[in-house]
Structures are given as structure tokens and as C-alpha cells.
Amino acid sequence: MTTPLTTSTAAELARALAAGETTSVELTQAHLDRIEATDGAVHAFLHVDAEGALDQARASDERRARGEAASDLDGVPVAVKDVLATEGLPTTCGSRILEGWVPPYDATVVRRLKEAGLPILGKTNMDEFAMGSSTEHSAYGPTRNPWDLERIPGGSGGGSAAAVAAYQAPLALGTDTGGSIRQPGAVTGTVGVKPTYGGVSRYGLVAMANSLDQVGPVTRTVLDAALLHQVVGGHDPLDSTSLDQPVPDVVAAARQGASGDLAGVRVGVVTELGGEGYQPGVQQRFDEAVELLVGAGAEVVRVGCPSFTHALAAYYLLMPSEASSNLARFDAMRYGLRVLPDGVEAPSAEEVMRATRDAGFGDEVKRRIILGTYALSSGYYDAYYGQAQKVRTLIQRDFDRAFAQADVLVSPTSPTTAFRLGEKLDDPLAMYLNDVATIPANLAGVPGISVPAGLAPEDDLPVGLQLLAPIAADDRLYRVGAALEALLEQQWGGPLLTADKLDEAVAR
Template structure:
């Protein structure tokens, strides 16, 4: 059997494209075929933009044949989370309220990937407006975990993680507000990075919680995430919170990390992030990984971040508060869904707004809008939003103090492996608590990576590395080193151990 071109990593595929053994059209077509084959079961994609992707690929092939100097990932296809605006391609945020909306503009990161000449395969599924940890809150149906189709892929970016894990795309873009890149990475055996806040432009990424949202790369290995991060990152004058500094050499950091030891690197284990409620197998894999880091020369120290236990509470005040304001614009007046009242009330701006929002938003979105509206209300603001912001400051101080002592912090990405579809839908708090280890990085704006570090009862576990702000390169160095050691042990990528998916007739 010929190994499909879909099995190449992005870096490998880029090389094949460069030397001409695979054309960009072939690279796109094999992924479109794969989507046709397996996405019926997985439902990673909400929209496949085959024509657009092939058109981009043809242009790349034409330019390559003409000897035009092309960017490193030219012709390497990519999947884009459906929270990110793509000009001329539907963008729904997995919400009924935006069903059928076609953005008249590209997100800045979409401009970046277009400038990098990367064909866009389509838009991936997510929890509605990125609110959720299982992709079960998509208005357009669940996404299934390729390791076990009865299980959730994590969320909100389940679609992007599954697309990559099941070889429907070598690369994908996710967004991470409280763990929406890292959680799905952990649950699907893929790598996902939440960059430093401001590293990647938010312009055109539909806002969930503005002070926490950050788009980032999703791939099957650390080097690929670094390569994609370099494409996505960079100053954007359209985003006031964008960092106006040159993009560091992330891919170099990954390459060096994979070939060098970790002597002199200090790794901190935050006691508050390996606590109660963690699945024993997840903890076991975590400590095995720590040993691997030590074996490569890293010094591992335990430390405490005393404010971290409050991060969860602060997050569930700040995030919904921003959500309640960011989602106010969906009122049926200008774009997307418009519902007129059917109960005999006159058609007024107010009644249309109410009917549209009532029908257009799902339960989880409504829950957070209500929570946030309450938290910002006069008389409650200081106690809720104000206190939460103070906690946020404390968490930032905890991180600062920790990074005075160590170079990176590590933890399990999620307390458990992927759970069953429907298992936590009725237990909101249990669902929310799945993000307990990923939330602190968002509150502090620091970068964090999740990578596969083993299997527990047939399901992948995730290992999280956190670095100080603007030191994303450390994630790639340490991550690539650990990945090399793990793959040496496994005899190849963890995803090789995933079950083969049934190919549709």
C-alpha cells in the first residue's frame, strides 16, 4: 500500500512540494479525498472550500514551475476554525445566529496564510462561539474523536484538532480562550499552542472574551506548530493589543530542541496544577514525562502558585462578562439570523432582537451571556468583575514569581482523557473544570503548549508546557526535546497508535 500524502507532516510535505515529488494540487486533493472518506463519521468540518483550495494550489504550482521564490509552506493545505473570518467563505462560529453569513473581509491571520500561499481546505467545527470544552455545543452537530468515535474531541476547537489527528489536514488554526486549542490537542494526541497574548492578531477572529482570546497553531508535531506560528504571528496595526516586535525564530527553537539536551533548563511543577481530581493514568504519564526531561538534563523543581485555585472562579466571571458584551451585536438588524416574533407581539427592534437571540443562541451561550450580564451589573461589578480582575493580577504575579525561579512550567493539560459524548452535558461544572489547568495561562497572557505524552486506557494524554510572555520559543525547544524522547520510546508518533478510521464508500 502506498503511504498517502496525507501522512506527511507539514514540514515533510513542504519539502516534497519544494523538490517536486508532490504538487500543491495533489497535496490539496489527497486531503479533500481524505475528508470525503472519513469526515462523515468525524464531522470535523462545517464547510469544505474545495474550489478555493484547488485554485490556490494551482497558482502555487504555476509559480513554482515558473521559478518564483515561494514562502516555506506554500502549497501546504490548512484547515481554519470556523470562528475566523474568511472573505467569501461562510463563517458561522458554529452558531445558528450567523448561519449563512459570508464575511466581506479576511481575518489578519487569514491574510497571513494567504500570503504564505497556503490553500484553505475549509472551516472546522467548534463549540458555539468557542464556548465549551467538548464541541458538543456546536449548533451544527458534534465532532467525534478519531481515537474513539463515541468520545468528544475536546473543545472548543474539536474540529481543528480532529482534522489534524485524522489526516484531513496537516495543519489547522485554533483559538484558545481558556484551553480551546490545548484541550482538544490533549484529547486527540495532537500538538496545539496558545501563543503569548498579542503574538497573533485577533483581527477577524470572532470575539468570545477579548482579553483572553488568542489564535494559534494546531498540528501533529511540535515543529509544525512552530512553523505555522511563524506564519500567524506578527504585528498587526488593526489589533491594538498586537505586540509590535519581530517574530522570534520558533522553528529554529524546535529544530534545536529536537537535537539537543536540556542541560541548564529549569522546569517547574506547579503543585496546584497536579492536584485532586486528576485521572491516575494522566498523572502517571505526566510523571514519566518529567523523568524524561530530567534524563535530558533538565532540572525539575516543585513550586507553588497560591492564587491558581482562584483562577477558575476569576475566569468564569471575566470571560462571561466580556462574552455578554461581545455577543450583544447579534441582534438580527444587520447580518445573520433575523427572527420576527410569532406570538402576536408587534415587530419592533426590541421584539426582533429578543426573538433572534432567543432562537439564534444555544443554551451554553445564553448561560454565559446571563452570567456575564449579571457580573457587570451595577452593585455587583466590584464584587464580581472587580474582584476577578484582582485575582487576575495575583495570578500574573504568581507566574512572574515562578518564572523568576524556572524557565518553563509544566502540568497535565487536562485532568482526564477524552470523555464520552453526552457524559458531562448535564454537569456544567464538571465540564468547566476540565479547563482548570489551561485557564491560568489565558488569564496571565502567557504562552502554553499541549503535546501528546502517552496513552491511558487507549486514549491520549496531554502534557502542558507554559513559558513567560514573549518566550514562546521555550515551548518549542522543550516540547521538541520531549517529543523526540517520547517518539524514540514509542517508535514513532503517538498518532500511529490511533485506530484506523473506516473509509466511507
């Protein structure tokens, strides 16, 4: 069911386009065909824009015929998480409360995709308003993991990760508030990057938590992630939190790392992010990957970050607090869903708002709004929100000390492989623990990447290794990540991802 047009990397497709060996229309149609054949089983997409994508592909082919390619990736199709505003296309955030909403503008990252000539295949599924670790909290049904259709693809960006893992798209954009790019990357065997906070514009991203959200790439290789990062990154005057500095040369770093030489690189293994509570196979593959880094010339040291043990608790006070404030805009008065209460002849604005939010928000969103409102309430603000902010400062200081000892930090990305659909829906605390290793990076604003580290021996499901770097040193992630990728491919005898399992499952 796959073809070389769908299994090739984005870099390979870009080279084929530049050499005239294929066209963007052919590439885009091949991926649209793949989506049609497999998405009934995977449900990675909420909206597929076949007509728009093919129009953009034809425009790309015309530019290349004139010798005027807009970028290296001009003509390579991409999928976009449904939390990013797309002019003329629905943007629902996986929620009934925004069902049918079509933005009149593009998010900055979407505009940059279009300017670079990447046809947009459609919008991918997600946990409602990015609240979840499994993409089971979407109002439009769960996404399934292409490795095992009875398991979750991670969250909240499981749709983007599943689309890339299922060869429905060579590239995708996700967002990462507490691990929602990296954790899906780990459990689907894809590469997921959370850039430095402010390194990629958040304008047009429907915010969950403004101080934590970050847009980033989802791909099948580290080089592809670097190429996409280069397209969407950089300063944006429309985003007050945007860093006014150029994107590090992440593409050059990825290409340098592909040699597998890490001589002189100091790698810090974070003591608090591993060991007890981590699935044995996950820990085993992580330890093996660290040994490969040593063999490539890296110096490995153990670093302690004691405040990381409090990161999960601090995050689940700070994030709901910001979310409760952000979601107050959905008041049934300006846009989105409006529900009139039953049996009320002339309902007040408050009654309409109550009925709309009850019908439009799912259980997880309601839970986090309640948590956040409580944490911000009079009499509790200092005890909860204020204390969590102090912990956030301690975590930032731990990172500073750790990066004085190491150039990058490493840990497992997720403590387990993909769990079964429905397994943790009734236990929110167990669900939240999936983000225990990824959350510290969001609290401190540092960049992180998840790279496939092999398959866990217990269940033959993907394991991810997380790399973290200092603020604005994203290029370090790409160098070390690409080196690890090359070393692991030598060990496996080829890429981790193949389409065989998905095609067999779909055929059944």
C-alpha cells in the same frame, strides 16, 4: 485509506514540494479525498471549499515552477476554525445566529495564510462562539474524536484538532480563550499552541473575550506548529492589542530541541496543577514525561502558584462578562439571523431581538450571557467582576515568581482523557473543570503548548503535557516541546498518531 501525502508532516510535505516530488494540487486533492472518506464519521468540518483550495493549490504550483515560492509552507494545505473571518466563505462560529453569513474580508491570520501560499481546505467545527470544552455545543452537531468516535475531541476547537488527528489536514488554526487549542490537542494526541497574548493578530477573530482570545496552531508535530506560528505571527496595526515586536525564532528553537538536549534548562512542576482530581493514568504519563526531561539534562524544581486555585472561578466571571458585551452586537438589525415573533402583527425592535436571540443562541451561550450580564450589573460589578480582576493580578504575580525559579512550567494539559459524548452535557460545572490547568495562561497572557505525552493505561487514549513560558518567550516552548517529543518518540518507537483506529471505525 491514508496515503503518504496525508500522513506526512507539514515539514515533510514542504520538503517534497521544494524537491519537485509532488505538487500542491496532489497534496490538496489527497486531503480533500480523505475528508470526503472520513468526515461523515468525524464531522470536523462545517464547510469544505474544494474548488477554492484547488485553485490556490494550482497557483502555488505555478509559483514553485517559476522558482518564486511564497514561503516554506507554500502549497501545504490548512484548515481554519470557523471563528475566523474568511472572505467569500461562510463564518458561522458554530451558531445559528450567523448561519449563512459570508464575511467581506479576511482575518489577518487568514490573509497571511493566503500570502504564504497555503490552500485553505475549509472551516472547522467548534462550540458555539467558542463556548465549551467538548465541541458538543455546536449548533451543527458535535465533532467526534478520531481515537474513539464515541468520545469528545475537546473544545471549543475540537474540529481543528480532529481534522489534524484524522489526517484530513496537516495543519490547522484554532483559537484559545481558556484552553481551546491546548485541551483539544491533549485529548486528540495533537500539538496545540497558545501564543503569547498579542503575538498573533486577533483582527477578524469573532471575539468571545477580547482580553483572553488568542489564535494559534494545531498540528501533529512541534516543528509543524513552529512553521505555522511563523507564518501567522507578528505585529498587526489593525489589532490594537498586537505586540509591536518580531516573533521569536520558534522554528530554530524547535529544530534545536529535536536533539533532545535540555542541559541547563530549568523546568518547574506547578504544585497546584496536578495530583488530586487528575485521572491516575494522566498523572502517571505526566510524571514519566518529567523523568524524561530530567534524563535529557533539565533541572526540575517544584513551584507553588497558590492563586491558580482561584483561576477557574475568576475566569468564569471575566470571560462571561466580556462575552455578554461582545454578543450584544447580534441584535437582528445589522447582520445574521432575524426571527419575527409568532402572533405579533407589528413587532418592536426589542421583540424581534428577543425572538432572534432565543432561536439563534444555544443553551451554553445563553448561560454565559446571563452570568456575564449579572456580574457586570449595578451593585454586583465590584463584588464579582472587580474581585475577579484582582485575582487575575495575583495569578500574574504567581507566574512572575515561578518564572524567577524556572525557564518553563509544566503540568498535565487536561485532568482527564477524552470523556464520552453526552457524559457532561447536563453538568456545566463538570465541563468547566476540564480547563482547570489551561486557564491560568490566558488570564496572565503567557504562551502555552500541549504536547502528546503517551496513552493513559486505563483507556488507551491520549494524554497531553502542557508547557508554559514567560510572555514573548514562545521559543522556549518549542525547544522543550520538541525535545520532549523526540524523547517520547524514542520511547514509543514512533509517533503516537496513526490512522489505523479511525480507518477501522469508519469501515465499521
